[in-house]
Each structure stands twice: as structure tokens, then as C-alpha cells.
Amino acid sequence: MPKLTLEDLEKLREKAKKATSLRERGEYRAKINVHMGTCGIAAGARTIMNALIKEIEEREVHDVLLTNSGCAGLCSHEPMVTVELRDQAPVKYIDLNEKKVKEIFEKHVLGGTIVKEFALGIGSEKTDY
Amino acid sequence: MAEKKRDKEKTYRLHLMVCAGTGCVSNHSFEVKAVLEKEIKKHGLENEVLVVTTGCNGFCERGPLLVVQPGNIFYQQLSVKDISYLVEEHLLKGRPVQKFMYVPPEEKTPIPVLNEIPFFNKQVLIALRNRGLIDPEKIEESIARNGYKAMARALTEMIPEKIIMDITLSGLRGRGGAGFPTGLKWNLVRQSESSNGGGKYIICNGDEGDPGAFMDRSILEADPHSVIEGMVIGAKAIGATEGFIYVRNEYPLAIKRVNIALEQAREYGLLGRDILGTGFDFDIKVHRGAGAFVCGEETALIASIEGKLGEPRPRPPYPAQSGLWGKPTCINNVETWANVPIIIERGSKWYAGIGTETSKGTKVFSLVGKINNTGLVEVPMGITLREIIYDIGGGIPGGKEFKAVQTGGPSGGCIPKEKIDLPIDYESLTQAGSMMGSGGMVIMDEDTCMVDVARYFLSFTQDESCGKCTPCREGTKAMLNILTRITEGKGTKEDLAFLEDIALSVKDTSLCGLGKTAPNPVLTTLRYFRNEYEAHINQKKCPAHVCRQLNVYTINPEICLNVGRGCDLCRRNCASDAIQGEKNTSHSIEQSKCIKCGACLDVCNFGAVKVE
Numbered sequence: 001m002p003k004l005t006l007e008d009l010e011k012l013r014e015k016a017k018k019a020t021s022l023r024e025r026g027e028y029r030a031k032i033n034v035h036m037g038t039c040g041i042a043a044g045a046r047t048i049m050n051a052l053i054k055e056i057e058e059r060e061v062h063d064v065l066l067t068n069s070g071c072a073g074l075c076s077h078e079p080m081v082t083v084e085l086r087d088q089a090p091v092k093y094i095d096l097n098e099k100k101v102k103e104i105f106e107k108h109v110l111g112g113t114i115v116k117e118f119a120l121g122i123g124s125e126k127t128d129y
Numbered sequence: 130m131a132e133k134k135r136d137k138e139k140t141y142r143l144h145l146m147v148c149a150g151t152g153c154v155s156n157h158s159f160e161v162k163a164v165l166e167k168e169i170k171k172h173g174l175e176n177e178v179l180v181v182t183t184g185c186n187g188f189c190e191r192g193p194l195l196v197v198q199p200g201n202i203f204y205q206q207l208s209v210k211d212i213s214y215l216v217e218e219h220l221l222k223g224r225p226v227q228k229f230m231y232v233p234p235e236e237k238t239p240i241p242v243l244n245e246i247p248f249f250n251k252q253v254l255i256a257l258r259n260r261g262l263i264d265p266e267k268i269e270e271s272i273a274r275n276g277y278k279a280m281a282r283a284l285t286e287m288i289p290e291k292i293i294m295d296i297t298l299s300g301l302r303g304r305g306g307a308g309f310p311t312g313l314k315w316n317l318v319r320q321s322e323s324s325n326g327g328g329k330y331i332i333c334n335g336d337e338g339d340p341g342a343f344m345d346r347s348i349l350e351a352d353p354h355s356v357i358e359g360m361v362i363g364a365k366a367i368g369a370t371e372g373f374i375y376v377r378n379e380y381p382l383a384i385k386r387v388n389i390a391l392e393q394a395r396e397y398g399l400l401g402r403d404i405l406g407t408g409f410d411f412d413i414k415v416h417r418g419a420g421a422f423v424c425g426e427e428t429a430l431i432a433s434i435e436g437k438l439g440e441p442r443p444r445p446p447y448p449a450q451s452g453l454w455g456k457p458t459c460i461n462n463v464e465t466w467a468n469v470p471i472i473i474e475r476g477s478k479w480y481a482g483i484g485t486e487t488s489k490g491t492k493v494f495s496l497v498g499k500i501n502n503t504g505l506v507e508v509p510m511g512i513t514l515r516e517i518i519y520d521i522g523g524g525i526p527g528g529k530e531f532k533a534v535q536t537g538g539p540s541g542g543c544i545p546k547e548k549i550d551l552p553i554d555y556e557s558l559t560q561a562g563s564m565m566g567s568g569g570m571v572i573m574d575e576d577t578c579m580v581d582v583a584r585y586f587l588s589f590t591q592d593e594s595c596g597k598c599t600p601c602r603e604g605t606k607a608m609l610n611i612l613t614r615i616t617e618g619k620g621t622k623e624d625l626a627f628l629e630d631i632a633l634s635v636k637d638t639s640l641c642g643l644g645k646t647a648p649n650p651v652l653t654t655l656r657y658f659r660n661e662y663e664a665h666i667n668q669k670k671c672p673a674h675v676c677r678q679l680n681v682y683t684i685n686p687e688i689c690l691n692v693g694r695g696c697d698l699c700r701r702n703c704a705s706d707a708i709q710g711e712k713n714t715s716h717s718i719e720q721s722k723c724i725k726c727g728a729c730l731d732v733c734n735f736g737a738v739k740v741e
Contacts, residue, residue, distance in 0.1 A: 003398025005406045006281055009272070016273035023144050023198040023262050036222055049142075053177055057140040065199045066142045068223030 021062045029063040030109045033082040033090075037071025043078035044097070051098045052081075055105045064109060077120070083108050092120040141179040143220065146196040146261055150185025150350055151343070151382055152504075153192035157209070161193045164209050168216040178220055181270075184351020184386075186261045188248055190503040191231060196243055196261060203243040204229040234501055234523055248502045251521050253483065255491045256304075256467040257507045259352045265386050268393040271354040277399050279473035283362045284407045287473075289319060292366040296469065298477035300489030305334055305425070305462030306537065306566045307642070308488070308555040311469075314459060317449040318367040321457035330453040331364050331372035331411075332460040336430055338377070338422035339538030340589060341497040342569035345463035347505050348493070349376065349383035352467065353390035357400065357413060359469030364411040367459050372413040375430055377420050387415055422539075422593035425567075426641045427452075427460045429595070440597045441641035462567065464493055484510035488554035492565070496522050498572040499529065508553075515549045518572060529574040533657070537566025539586040540646035542653030543579060562653040564646065578675035579658040580665055583650045584612040590647035601644030604635035608651055616676040620666040629655055674740050677725040684708075684729070685737050686715035693735035702728045 004012065032052060036045045045068075052066055072080055077094035083104065084090035091114055093104055104115050114122070147153075147162045162180060169178050186194050191205035202225050204215070211229060218224045230239035231246055240246050254260065263270035271277075283292055297312025318329060333356055337345040349356060360372050376384050391413055394400040402410045416434050423429045424439040431453050433439040452458025468490060472480045481489050488510040494517065495505050501523030508517060514534060518524065525531050533543045536553075542563030544551065551557055555565050573582065591605035611628050614620050632648035632655075639645045655662065664670050671679040689695060695715055700708040707723040710716030716737075718729070730738045 003403070003406070005398075006285065009277060009281060009397075009399075009405065012269065013272050013275070013278070016269040019139070020144075020263070020270055020273045022141070023146065028199070033223075041221075049177070053140060053142055062140075067200070068221075070222050070224050 018060065018062045022065070028065050029061075029086060031065040031067065031084045032105075032109065033084070034066070034068045035070070035072045035078065035080045035082070036068040037075075037078075039071055039075035040078045040080065045079040047098055048079045048081060048096055048101050051101050052105065055102060059110070061110070074120070080120075085109075085112065089122050091122050093118045094120045139176075139179075142177040143179070144198045145178060145180045146183050146186075146198060147180060148184075148186040148192060148194040148196075148261065149182040150189070150192075150347055151380075152185065152189035153194055154382065156192040158193035160209050161195070161207050161212060164212045165195075165216065168213050169220065172216060172221055174216075174220055181264050182266070183261045183263060184259075184265045185347040185505055187252075187257070187347075187505040187507075188246075188502065189505065190501070197225075200225075201243045202241055203231055203246060205231050234526075248504070248506075248521055248523065251512075251516060252507050253491050253509045254507050255471055255480075255483075256348060256355075256464050256493055257351070257505070258471060259355065260347075261351075263352065265351055265353055266389050268354060268390065268397060268399075271352065275474060276354045276470075277358050277394075279470040280358045280361050280399070281405055283365050283473055284405060284409050287365075289366045289368065292362060292473065293319060295473060295477045296366070299472045299480040300477075300484070301465065301468055301472060301480065302488065302555065303462060304464035304468070304492065304567065306564065308565055311461060311465055314449060314461070315363065315366050317447070318457045318459040321450050327456060328371060329367055329369040329456055330458040331360050331367070331369045331413075332427075332430070332434070332453065332458060333360055333372070333374040333463055333466050334425065334427065334430060334460055335374060335376040335380075335383070335463045336418050336425040337380075337463075337567060338420070338425050338593070339567060339569040341495060341571050342538055342567055343495050344493040344505065344568045346380050346383050347495075348463050348467050349374075349380070350386050353383075353387045354394065355467040355470055356387075356463055357390060357394055359466035360413060361400065361404065361411050362469050362473055363459060363461070363466070365409060367457075369459065370410050370412075372411065373416050373434055373453075374413055375416045375418055375424075375434065377418040377424075379420055384415060384417060391415070421595070422590075423595045423641070423643050426643060429641065430460070431458065438595075440595045441643075443640060464568070485552065485554045487556055492553070492568055494568045494570045496570050496572065498535075498570075499525050499574040499577070500572040501526050510554045511552045513550050513552050514544065517553070517570070518549070522572065525572070525574045529576065531572070532575050532577055533573045533579065533582075535563075535571040535573065535582070535586075535650070536569070537564040537646075537649070538569045539589045540564075540643065540649050541566045541569070542649040543573070543582065543657065544653070545657040547657075562656055563649060576673055576675070578616075578671050578673040579654045579661045580612065580671070581616055581673075581675045583654045584609065584616055586650040587612055587647070590643065594643060594647070598638075598640035598644060600635045600638040601640065601647065604631050604639075604644070605647050607631050608635070608648065612651070615662065615665045616671070617678045618665065618669045618676075620662075622666060624666065625655065625659075625662055670741070677727060680725050680727070681720070681741050682718055682723060682725065682727070682729060683739050683741070684716050684718055685739060686717065688735055688737040690715035693733070693737050696734070698732050698734070699729035699738060702732045704728065 079096045195204040232239045301311040302308040335345045426441045429439045429441040448458040493507045587609045591609045594601045596602040632651045636648045695713045697712040705724045
């Protein structure tokens with residue numbers, strides 16, 4: 001193991017911060033909630049979740065919270081996700097697949113533009129974290 | 130391989146922070162962690178959920194603890210059998226599980242989020258800034274939380290005088306007990322010339338011996354890098370090249386984690402020769418103490434490192450002038466060192482903005498005794514005892530009344546309930562007859578006998594007195610004898626004056642801090658609870674019924690016969706055949722045979738046995 005220089009230490013810090021940033025109760029850009037009730041899982045929510053993790057990992061995005069929740073009550077339209085940009089109303093997306101969710105991640109989560117053709121509606125119940 | 134791993138940090142959706150402080154470990158948190166990992170794997174979540182072991186979270190009463198991030202969801206009192214349900218519900222289905230959450234005493238609704246729990250939300254974390262957020266065995270996690278940032282600054286941009294100036298202006302005072310201004314001490318060591326040439330030393334005092342105190346242990350276990358970093362900064366300030374961390378051998382987990390941390394820091398070039406390529410050399414060794422209480426005293430500790438008998442010596446010369454191997458030595462407590470990096474990082478003004486006029490910053494206390502939320506808390510100086518005991522500590526269990534709090538360890542004093550609104554700082558505690566000490570806080574309720582408390586602490590200090598100086602060796606023994614006599618009902622009227630007299634002499638004439646403070650429990654209980662002493666001596670009664678020799682047990686014949694129908698349970702449990710009677714008749718105690726064990730009182734289901 002080569003000894004660190006000042007510069008190495010700061011580089012290491014940046015990398016380590018990314019790996020642990022989820023633990024800080026600080027600022028986040030957006031929260032994505034994958035609905036993973038029995039219905040969601042059966043309809044393929046796991047694929048959606050994996051696709052999102054891959055997106056986050058590949059794009060090195062570290063201020064997006066990825067959580068899951070139970071059934072949203074619209075079982076026939078699963079898989080569903082809810083995207084909530086900071087200080088904005090949540091948007092529910094329905095009937096998703098891997099391709100659609102990638103597009104949502106790029107356009108809505110990172111770009112800030114709602115992907116209307118997959119959206120169910122804006123402004124559902126707000127969550128508190 | 131380590132290189133590769135550092136290049137590509139894996140992303141996880143959830144981080145599960147399992148507490149692995151000594152408290153939670155003894156409540157089987159490692160077993161909980163193992164099952165957690167097994168269940169996660171079973172559900173194929175191992176690539177999206179990360180399990181992290183952290184140091185002490187502080188809420189030891191409720192261990193084993195688990196905090197789920199992001200979201201800060203706080204789970205408590207987990208057992209191995211809870212885990213499969215928890216993983217399925219929270220991790221798989223995203224439904225936080227209410228039944229494992231914290232419910233405040235006398236309330237019904239659980240509080241899911243950690244920072245909304247009263248135990249946590251009044252605390253201000255400076256020395257414990259990384260608690261629950263990092264794995265203490267991974268240096269990267271400490272670095273992510275700005276570990277070694279202040280050290281890098283101190284080594285490259287700051288001259289020693291500037292470092293000392295920052296520490297002085299911050300108002301930081303020694304957290305080991307006496308509260309000596311840290312900046313002043315550093316300056317003294319910096320200016321001391323070694324008489325026989327050669328270097329200077331840095332020592333971290335982790336010889337935490339107070340019963341019920343575990344601040345230093347928790348810091349060393351949870352965040353050893355903060356202590357190491359503080360010591361490197363101190364070394365640069367005073368011009369030392371070698372340091373020691375003195376930890377008692379009873380702290381195996383702390384020793385293990387400190388050694389891992391030292392090794393990792395050396396490997397990364399953050400310790401040892403040419404730190405960060407700046408040309409500054411400094412290394413640290415761990416010295417394991419054998420657990421003598423007196424070795425917390427600085428000159429005794431130094432003697433112990435030198436391989437001599439752990440006994441104090443007269444000061445001056447102070448260690449700052451002639452310490453380890455006769456060289457100028459800077460010795461500070463674990464918590465003091467942990468405060469140093471953040472003062473350098475955030476500035477003395479920021480630090481001096483917290484606390485009171487004379488006591489700046491925060492203090493870590495371990496809350497133990499008759500309190501609902503046993504644990505480790507860090508609070509700003511100037512907070513009142515009431516806030517600590519009732520808001521953070523959750524009050525006294527079983528609806529009992531608060532009676533006194535003993536601060537400062539076995540040689541601190543007992544502060545009565547009348548002083549519950551006392552703001553805590555070095556001066557106010559000393560004025561009340563107690564002291565800050567290292568931060569132990571033993572809460573006592575109405576069932577505590579203050580004479581017995583004084584006797585208990587004296588028995589500890591008497592046992593731990595090294596015997597080198599006469600006042601401490603003989604004085605503690607004499608005081609203990611008198612106190613024991615009083616608790617046995619053999620006290621005389623002259624005892625109190627005599628006791629006070631010895632206590633003051635021992636306080637004034639002892640060689641080191643142990644003897645100088647050992648009489649504190651006696652003096653404060655005499656000052657605030659004199660009536661209890663008098664009851665023991667004059668009426669031969671212990672008001673709290675703790676001193677069993679003074680208790681008289683009787684059986685109310687009416688209740689025994691009419692309510693209990695002479696159940697005979699007491700007679701069968703009496704070890705000394707002092708109870709007469711048989712089933713369906715009323716029972717009585719023959720006082721001459723009674724050994725006052727209290728077994729009859731404990732077993733009677735009808736309240737027929739009375740103690741006076």
C-alpha cells in the first residue's frame with residue numbers, strides 16, 4: 001500500500017464520502033419509491049429496483065434516495081414507482097419496465113422533466129422522510 | 130486488491146447500522162448481525178443492502194440497536210428471532226416494523242425516527258460526532274466523515290503556535306476530571322526544554338476506572354481515528370515524535386479497535402514516518418494498563434508506562450516539565466483528544482460559542498443507576514441536571530422519586546434533588562461539593578440510603594488507594610470503618626464530627642487526586658443528607674431500609690390470617706427458622722433469631738410482612 005499524499009487523501013475522501021453519503025441526513029435531490037407489495041413484486045418490481053440501482057451506480061449519483069414501500073392500491077398497474085423531487089409534489093408512474101424506468105431516471109430524476117406518457121398523476125400522499 | 134475496491138465503491142440502497150459497542154455486543158448484537166446477513170442473502174438483497182457495524186450508539190439501555198439509513202429508522206431490543214420478519218417487512222417490502230421501534234415510557238405510539246426520540250434530540254455531538262455513522266474498523270469511513278482533514282491542515286498550513294492558539298481560544302479544558310485548560314498545558318510542554326536532551330511525549334489517558342463510567346471506552350471503540358488524529362495534531366503543536374495510548378486491559382474491544390486503527394493509519398501514511406509526505410514523524414504505541422484505579426492519575430500512569438509500580442509522585446515537577454522518562458510530556462484524556470480535530474477544522478470561535486462562560490463545548494456523560502435510559506450522552510456545558518435526568522434520561526423507573534445524583538465517579542459528590550436545576554459546568558459542580566470528573570453520572574432514587582452510598586464509594590477508593598501516602602491510606606480506612614459502623618447501627622454521636630474531621634484532613638493532605646477527592650462522597654452526603662446519618666445513629670433506623678442490620682421485620686397477624694390465610698410461604702423461606710406458625714394460622718417472627726435477610730418480605734404476596 002503506497003503512502004498517501006495530501007492529494008491522495010482528498011481523493012480518497014471524495015470516494016469514501018460517496019459510498020457513505022446515504023447515511024448522512026443531509027440534502028438529497030430526489031426520492032424514488034418502488035412499490036414492492038406482493039402485487040408489485042409479482043409484476044416485476046424487483047427488475048425495476050435492480051435497474052434503478054444500476055443507474056445510480058453507473059452514473060455515480062449519490063444524492064438520490066432509493067426506497068421501497070408496500071402496495072399503492074393500484075395492483076393492476078404494477079410495477080409502479082413514485083418519484084419525488086425535493087420540494088416538489090410526488091409523481092406516480094405506472095405499468096413500468098426496465099426501459100421506461102431508465103428513461104424516467106434520466107429525464108425526471110436527473111433532468112427535472114416529468115415523463116408524462118408513463119405518469120399516472122401528480123400529487124399523491126406525501127411521505128415524511 | 131484494496132486499490133481496486135477503492136476505485137469502484139459499490140452503491141447500496143440501504144445501509145443497516147448495527148451497534149457493536151460493548152453494551153450491545155454483550156446483548157448479542159454480533160449474533161443479530163450474523164442472522165441479518167444470512168436473511169439478506171436468503172432474499173437476494175446482498176447487492177443492495179449493506180450491513181455496517183458501528184461503535185456505541187449511546188442508547189445502551191435498549192440494545193441491541195439497529196439504525197436503517199437513509200431514513201434514520203431506529204430499531205431497538207432486537208433478538209435473533211426478530212430478524213427474519215424485519216428483513217421481510219422492511220427490506221423486502223419497505224414497511225418499517227413498528228413493534229421493534231422505541232416507545233417512550235408511559236406512551237403507546239412508537240417513534241420511528243432516531244432524531245425525534247427525546248434521548249437523542251437534546252444531545253449535541255462533538256466528541257461523539259461519528260457515533261453510529263461509521264465502522265470504526267474501516268479508516269475510509271472515518272476519512273469520509275472528514276477524518277484526518279484537520280491533521281492535514283495542521284501539518285501543512287499551521288505553525289505550532291497557531292495550533293496552540295486555536296486550542297487556547299476554543300476554551301477546551303481537560304475532560305479527564307480536573308478541567309485544566311488544554312491550550313495552556315500544550316504551551317507549557319512546548320516551552321519546556323528537556324533537561325537531558327531528546328524528545329517529548331504525548332499520552333492519551335484511557336485508564337477509565339470509575340464504576341459506571343464508559344465514555345472513554347466508547348470513544349475508543351466507536352471512533353479511534355478521532356483520538357489518533359487529535360494526538361498527531363498535539364504532537365505537531367508541542368514537538369513530540371512518540372505517543373502512547375494507555376488503555377486498561379479490561380477493555381479488549383477498545384484495544385482491538387485502536388490497534389486496527391493504528392495499523393490502518395500507518396499503512397496509509399497518516400502515522401509513522403513522513404506523515405502525508407510533510408516530513409513530520411510521529412507514531413503511537415498502545416500500553417495496556419492492569420486496571421489499577423490510581424493509574425488514571427497522571428504521574429502514576431507515567432510510572433506504569435515506565436514499567437514501575439503505578440504510584441503517584443509529588444508534583445511539581447509536573448509532567449509538562451518532567452514526565453515520561455524525565456521528558457516533557459503532554460497527557461490528555463481520550464475525550465479531550467477527540468475534541469481536538471474538530472476544533473482545528475471548524476475553528477476556535479465555533480467551539481467557544483457552545484457552553485458556558487468558563488466551560489466551553491460539550492461533555493460526554495454516562496448515565497447509569499436508577500434511570501430509564503441508561504446510556505452515553507453528549508450535551509452542551511450549562512445544561513441542567515433536570516434536562517439530563519428527565520428529558521434525555523427519561524426519568525426514574527417505576528415512578529419513584531429522584532433523590533440524588535453522584536457526578537464525577539467514586540470520588541465525586543452527591544448532589545441532592547433540591548439542586549436539580551443546577552447548570553452543569555466545572556465550577557458549578559465544584560461549588561456544589563462534587564466535580565466534573567470524567568463524566569460518570571449515577572442516578573439514585575428514594576430507595577437509596579445515602580450513608581450506604583458513601584460507604585460503598587469509600588470502600589472502592591479505600592481498596593484502590595495505592596498506600597503510598599499516609600493520609601489516603603489510613604484516612605480512607607478510618608472513614609470506611611466509621612461508615613460501616615454507622616450502617617450497622619453502632620454509630621455514636623461523636624462519629625459525625627470525627628468523620629468530617631478526617632475527611633477534610635485527607636482532602637487537604639493527600640499526595641494525589643485520588644486521596645484529595647475520595648472524601649467527596651462523605652462530605653457531600655454529610656452536607657446534604659445529615660438527617661439520614663442522624664437517623665442511623667440516634668434512632669438506629671435506616672430511612673430507606675437499605676442497611677439491613679437496622680431493619681426490624683414484623684408480620685401483621687390480622688393480614689396474615691385473614692387475607693393470606695396463613696399461607697406459610699414465609700416460614701418455608703426463612704433461612705434461620707425465625708418464623709413461627711403453620712399453614713392456616715397467623716405467623717410471627719422471633720427477633721432474636723432473625724438475621725434480617727428480608728426473604729419473608731420478598732415472598733409475602735399479601736403485604737403482611739412489614740419492615741421498619
